[in-house]
Amino acid sequence: MKYKMTPELFFEKLINLYVEARKVKFPKDNIVRGRNAVISAHLEDLLAFFIASNNPKNCNYFTDQAIRFGKNTFYPDVVIQKKCKGIDHLVDVKADIGWNRKGMLNFCKDWDKRIELVKGQKTSFKDRANDEKLDGVFSQNLKYHVVIVSLVNSGKLVEEHKMEVQKNVKM
Secondary structure, X not given: XXXXXXXXXXXXXXXXXXXHXXXXXXXXXXXXXXXXXXXXXXXXXXXXHHHHHHOOOOEEEEEOOOEEEOOXXXXXXXXXXXXXXXEEEEEEEEOOOHHHOOOHHHHHHHHHHHHHHHOOOEEEEEEXXXXXXXXXXXXXXXXXXXXXXXXXXXXXXXXXXXXHHHHHOOO
């Protein structure tokens, strides 16, 4: 595959996000940052940019959108919508799985159930730049993807957890 944005450039930009997260946003001699600032929103945008740069299909990409699933609202990190309003892919990006080392299977099973319930259903969300209401339809081929950027902080059993998810969740 010929990349317009290479994986190497993606990771270079990711590293830069982490470097910038260490810095105080409004520096002054007597202000010192303890932990890194949260980069999750920037990581979502970066992943959407990477996918949009390399996807030959004519799609729109929405990050951190409030999407109605029946009576509930969820926030997939990236929503990929074809220009014809069909939503084929929802993406959740995680820097690592330290947040949920032992719960990845249940996390994936829960999303698998949600996806099956909404296939073919209409939905709407907002373009926050201009407050425009956008309509869409969840495709019958809707997939939920979890992108894990790094295995650092993922624990020793990460491969076992991965195999368990692959065995028990539709892919």
